[in-house]
Amino acid sequence: MHAVILAGGSGTRFWPLSREQAPKQMLNVFGQDSLLIGALDRAQQMLDAQACEGQIHIVVGQSLLDELRNHVLAHPKWGSASINYIVEPAARNTAPALALAAALVERCDEDGCIVMLPADHLTEDGPRWVETMGVAIDAAADGSLVTIGLVPTGPETGFGYIESDSAHTKQTDSVSSALPVIRFVEKPDHDTAVEYLSAGNFYWNSGMLVARADAILTQLEEAQIAHPDAPSAAGNNDMVKAARLLAADSRDEAALEDFKQLAKEPFDKAALELSSKVKVVPTSIDWSDVGSLLALEVLTQPNERGTRVIGQGVDVDSTNTTNYSSHRMVATLGLHDTIVVDTADATLVAAKDRAQDVRLIVDELTRRGAPETKQSQTSKRPWGSWTMLTRGIGYQVKEIEVMPGQSLSLQKHQQRSEHWIVIEGTATVEIDGQASQIGPSQSVFIPMDALHRLSNNHDSILRIVEVAAGAYLGEDDIERFDDQYARITGVEA
């Protein structure tokens, strides 16, 4: 058994909460942990806790690898777990990503079965989840590709559907046995969704998949042979070939180049829709694809006008409106059917019926080169976290939290000096080999080019304000000499 978590999503539909360096899977707006940590928890529930060493794989792009690893390293439980990071040579959608993961699993475990989980969905865990996966794993033993279908609770038009050959018979309270799949259908219109609901043999496509690694690769290959003219099948053989070469040697230049040239294809189109060996396990677990900012509405009950205030905002007289603010005061007055999502450096105000189109805003901001699409305000680190408080011409100010017993890397900067002011706790500061301790309201100056390290050698949290001053303040002005977390590729602290 292997869990493969696809964490390559950029989550542009969740802007401004999500950013390039903090996509939806890394947000913890739905609970204490992020959606990614939730996926790891669910993966672990299925795997034998004793045997899960080497069985959990996260597929991620190179540009997000550092930030995502830091995110996992900062978690109290998952920080010390053994996780295999599979780096996509390029973002080519789920078919190439899954092919690469399957090829890697196949090499080390020729009977390996993969449970593929999206990293950015909100899904119930616990007994019903485990039972659902158990049915799917059994059904995958014969080489089938087994999907998980949610039993519809309404005529939803925002999801794709899976049609099975018959209506499900519940095996238990919530889970049916696996059924053969007739076809996958795109998001339907309302009338069609009503028909699907009453027909009883249509299920929401959850995007989860259970299959043997060799079956995934074989089905991708066979899909092309059986449907040589299907546009989506083009290049499947190359995909599997490139994946297997990369699995054998991740630095194989030719294979890397081949992978980068693959068409961007979802696995649904490249294999599931073309294969005859596809099953669906109907289930009734709670699930949301967190497909738009409207998903935030699960966080609180609306008032008598259908309006929700989530966070510290205030509303007067708005109807069917959601006012979400994480840091600042947001006031809404007399609005209708509107969603407001506020973060420290950016705010979105959208008509609810346009919530699916937030990517248009991200596209426009990207076109302008606006920084608000890239960097998150808060970034987790194995030693704690930092939050960008403010940026001005020639300076930037961060709040830095260092957990007890932790240290930032030993580092130097060529183009900025730093000033650390302790707000809470005691800092151990090493500058050019000289160590000192500074307490609350004390400060220390780190000149440009000085070799320095910040540590918290005490039992309580350390909070400092860092003012960096200089003409260039990019995160890449760092030279790292020693790091207790063995980070080499990262650019930050």
Added chain:
Amino acid sequence: MHAVILAGGSGTRFWPLSREQAPKQMLNVFGQDSLLIGALDRAQQMLDAQACEGQIHIVVGQSLLDELRNHVLAHPKWGSASINYIVEPAARNTAPALALAAALVERCDEDGCIVMLPADHLTEDGPRWVETMGVAIDAAADGSLVTIGLVPTGPETGFGYIESDSAHTKQTDSVSSALPVIRFVEKPDHDTAVEYLSAGNFYWNSGMLVARADAILTQLEEAQIAHPDAPSAAGNNDMVKAARLLAADSRDEAALEDFKQLAKEPFDKAALELSSKVKVVPTSIDWSDVGSLLALEVLTQPNERGTRVIGQGVDVDSTNTTNYSSHRMVATLGLHDTIVVDTADATLVAAKDRAQDVRLIVDELTRRGAPETKQSQTSKRPWGSWTMLTRGIGYQVKEIEVMPGQSLSLQKHQQRSEHWIVIEGTATVEIDGQASQIGPSQSVFIPMDALHRLSNNHDSILRIVEVAAGAYLGEDDIERFDDQYARITGVEA
């Protein structure tokens, strides 16, 4: 000739741009200078430049006095002007405020004529303005109360109207001679406004007034005698009596108490509507009372969907919507008839037809004790300005700009230490009698209880980041020992 500028308005309808300590008259969103500085400029145009010493009076409440004086002192031209600040013992609306100003003018200049200007209107200056005032000043010579009426350009329902006995005949291109006033009417409904427009003898009430000081006081007294039962006339005699006593001695305890007990009355109700000696000068100067946030729309032309983006925001597909952001990224998507106004620490999103009700938001925030109604983010000082960048638990961070040759006061704090990091320029820092100079990227630490002063003795601007750390960070933790601007009452720097 005396100019009396009423600057007591709290401007709650302009939140979040306006705050208690930065009301509408102090905002410079409509140009380089604030509305108050604009009023000072117009006042000066009417007065003989050589003779305006002692002729300009600003009426303001005690709680705003420091901030408003600093605002004027920071202005390159008005900072060195002689301005008489008339402090209202309590905010009692325009009738008591104007009575106090008239009593003061009457004492030093018994033939004094007052031009009363609201501090928070946007008004054309230049020749047409001077000509209008000239006609009004002439008309006031006989003891009349002379109002300025704007010739309507449409059936406006947001203003009060002044009805004259006949339609105006233009004296010049834009200004008519003064006409007797029949009555003042409240904001009309649309049909009535259409009638007023076609009748030709109705004018928008600009709130400006020209009258002899003695006429103002006499008319207030006579209004009560002639209309003893009019609720709005009650207490007029007391008002004039209290105003004259306060003008004679601003520390007269009994008069102060009497003033504080006066009813809150606008001058329109207390005198203009009850007097038979009222005239109107119809004019066509450009004018706006800046009555709601929709006034921001004058700043830019709408796009083909009627939408305006003012500042650094972005819009996709909104109609008849205004997106105003001064600091941060605000994205609007698919909205209709909505106004968004963003500031560093607070954002308002309102249906345009509710723009007049922004005070409901301010009321609610005040009820909660929210800081976002009180302090402005940026505050002008005679030596430059400061901007609050961020506040956290145990610290706050400001950017401070000190103009060449200027100094903050010599001061100390009991409950916070300060860290100054120079970003641009050279700071001269005095700590407990020791002076030093620090340049860009250098920093200095000011312990609690240390006597300190920051100066800019160089020719270019000085910019520093100040990090204050301590358990209590209120602006009132300051003890001031020496100040080159002779500020005594102020609490800040």
